[in-house]
Amino acid sequence: xxxVFPGDHIHAQHVNLKLGPGLLQTxxxxxxxxSSSVIATRAGALNHSANNSKWWIESNSRRYVPATQELxxxxxxxxxGEGFRVDIGAAHPASLDSLAFEGATKRNKPNLKVGxxxxxxxxxxxxxxxxxxECFDAQTRxxxxxxxxxxxxxxxxxxxMCRDLLDPKHFLLPLLGGRFPLEAAVGVNGxxxxxxxxxxxxxxxxxxxxxxxxxxxxxxxxEIKIFLNTxxx
Amino acid sequence: xxxxxxxxxxxxxxxxxxxxxxxxxxRLLLEMRAPSLTFGPDLGWVECALGKTRVLAQIDAKxxxxxxxxxxxxxxxxxxxxxxxxxxxxxxxxxxxEEVTITRMLDKVLKRSDALDKESLCILAxxxxxxxxxxxxxxxxxxNLLDCACLAGMVALKHFRRPDVEVIGxxxxxxxxxxxxxxxxxxxxxxxCFTFAFFPDIATQPVLDPSQLExxxxxxxxxxxxxxxxxxxxxxxxxxxxxxxxxxxRLVEVAVAKAKETHEFVEARLREDWLGRKVEVx
Numbered sequence: 245x246x247x248v249f250p251g252d253h254i255h256a257q258h259v260n261l262k263l264g265p266g267l268l269q270t271x272x273x274x275x276x277x278x279s280s281s282v283i284a285t286r287a288g289a290l291n292h293s294a295n296n297s298k299w300w301i302e303s304n305s306r307r308y309v310p311a312t313q314e315l316x317x318x319x320x321x322x323x324x325g326e327g328f329r330v331d332i333g334a335a336h337p338a339s340l341d342s343l344a345f346e347g348a349t350k351r352n353k354p355n356l357k358v359g360x361x362x363x364x365x366x367x368x369x370x371x372x373x374x375x376x377x378e379c380f381d382a383q384t385r386x387x388x389x390x391x392x393x394x395x396x397x398x399x400x401x402x403x404x405m406c407r408d409l410l411d412p413k414h415f416l417l418p419l420l421g422g423r424f425p426l427e428a429a430v431g432v433n434g435x436x437x438x439x440x441x442x443x444x445x446x447x448x449x450x451x452x453x454x455x456x457x458x459x460x461x462x463x464x465x466x467e468i469k470i471f472l473n474t475x476x477x
Numbered sequence: 478x479x480x481x482x483x484x485x486x487x488x489x490x491x492x493x494x495x496x497x498x499x500x501x502x503x504r505l506l507l508e509m510r511a512p513s514l515t516f517g518p519d520l521g522w523v524e525c526a527l528g529k530t531r532v533l534a535q536i537d538a539k540x541x542x543x544x545x546x547x548x549x550x551x552x553x554x555x556x557x558x559x560x561x562x563x564x565x566x567x568x569x570x571x572x573x574x575e576e577v578t579i580t581r582m583l584d585k586v587l588k589r590s591d592a593l594d595k596e597s598l599c600i601l602a603x604x605x606x607x608x609x610x611x612x613x614x615x616x617x618x619x620x621n622l623l624d625c626a627c628l629a630g631m632v633a634l635k636h637f638r639r640p641d642v643e644v645i646g647x648x649x650x651x652x653x654x655x656x657x658x659x660x661x662x663x664x665x666x667x668x669x670c671f672t673f674a675f676f677p678d679i680a681t682q683p684v685l686d687p688s689q690l691e692x693x694x695x696x697x698x699x700x701x702x703x704x705x706x707x708x709x710x711x712x713x714x715x716x717x718x719x720x721x722x723x724x725x726x727r728l729v730e731v732a733v734a735k736a737k738e739t740h741e742f743v744e745a746r747l748r749e750d751w752l753g754r755k756v757e758v759x
Binding site for chain 1 (some may be wrong): 481483484485486488489490491493494497499500501503529565610653745
């Protein structure tokens with residue numbers, strides 16, 4: 245693992261090369277040296293899989309840049325004709341078609357108001373176009389947990405923190421879930437929707453996420469346990 | 478692009494939690510985030526943080542010709558431009574309503590309250606005065622930029638020291654800091670600003686030092702600028718929340734207590750920093 249900066253050439257070579265976040269293949273045809281056609285687009289730690297086929301860069305930031313197949317939490321900002329415009333914290337609002345929901349037809353559309361929260365997947369993210377979202381699995385046409393999020397609260401955190409929360413081995417959500425029942429939906433755009441029975445439990449989750457955020461407190465499992473004991477939940 | 482207003486679940490949760498006197502960050506209703514001050518290598522370079530809100534204040538002084546209508550007074554100018562660095566809600570160029578409010582309030586708190594003795598900045602009447610320039614850089618916005626900026630600006634004025642000057646007849650000599658110790662600015666009093674946020678539901682009590690979400694969802698603000706000697710410099714009310722005299726007096730009492738605390742904290746930090754700068758001259 246090494247640290248790279250934007251513009252650095254990455255010597256990634258494999259017959260079936262897959263590039264992850266932060267890497268870009270430059271399409272310079274006349275480039276004689278094929279190995280230098282991959283460059284880094286952000287600063288961070290360079291990682292690759294065991295067989296050198298998958299490469300990606302890990303870093304922390306606060307501004308979300310959409311990428312396809314990522315799970316995001318957005319809020320409806322406008323109703324437009326056959327769909328909605330959704331704020332997902334990126335530079336541009338995303339568009340969500342009203343037919344991209346489970347069981348939606350021309351007659352039976354979801355009734356979402358401005359200000360509603362949705363859990364969705366980015367279905368299209370092109371650098372020259374507005375991102376597009378969908379609230380179902382395109383193959384099965386089932387909701388798979390996507391759709392409107394009612395009640396609860398949205399915690400904002402750094403992008404590294406919400407990626408960590410998606411890791412099943414991360415300590416925070418199991419630790420909190422052991423104390424009281426909770427629901428959570430993690431978007432990789434730096435928003436985490438949480439819901440618990442009582443206000444102080446929801447507030448405790450919000451404060452724990454903030455305290456564990458590497459961009460804020462950066463506490464580890466032991467310190468979070470001590471912190472949680474001071475919160476009286 | 479205007480920032481989208483907070484979503485319905487966020488709004489409902491904040492209002493119902495506030496009704497039970499609970500705030501999202503676990504503070505009490507009238508509790509401030511503890512300020513923290515960081516001093517830079519230069520005098521008059523102060524970074525003030527209220528939670529994740531951070532403002533950097535910097536002072537420099539130069540000699541200029543005074544304004545013809547005020548030949549005995551120095552000049553204090555405040556530069557406060559909110560760049561998109563603070564938050565993506567701010568746009569470069571066109572000042573937002575919030576920026577205009579902050580700029581006007583800073584002008585009232587730091588300049589028109591006569592915190593700084595402008596006549597002491599006069600070097601040679603009608604010829605030469607000190608021009609003190611305070612630049613505020615808004616580094617991060619997590620709510621209540623105004624109080625943070627006022628605190629940063631005030632502490633920077635107290636922290637700054639200008640070069641000593643000597644006037645013999647018409648001749649002005651500026652001494653280097655290595656020759657003569659720089660002198661602090663003459664400060665009459667130190668006002669601090671405290672902002673309370675009110676919510677659309679009248680039953681909800683006001684909160685001190687609102688966070689970004691509280692600030693967005695509030696229906697009105699009351700900002701009180703006062704010093705530790707209980708002298709109110711500015712009282713500003715924004716938004717259409719009806720308030721009685723008793724309500725205002727109660728807020729003033731809270732602000733008085735907070736001003737005393739903040740004053741002691743600032744004095745202690747300045748003293749600490751000054752002791753750390755002591756250089757023995759043999």
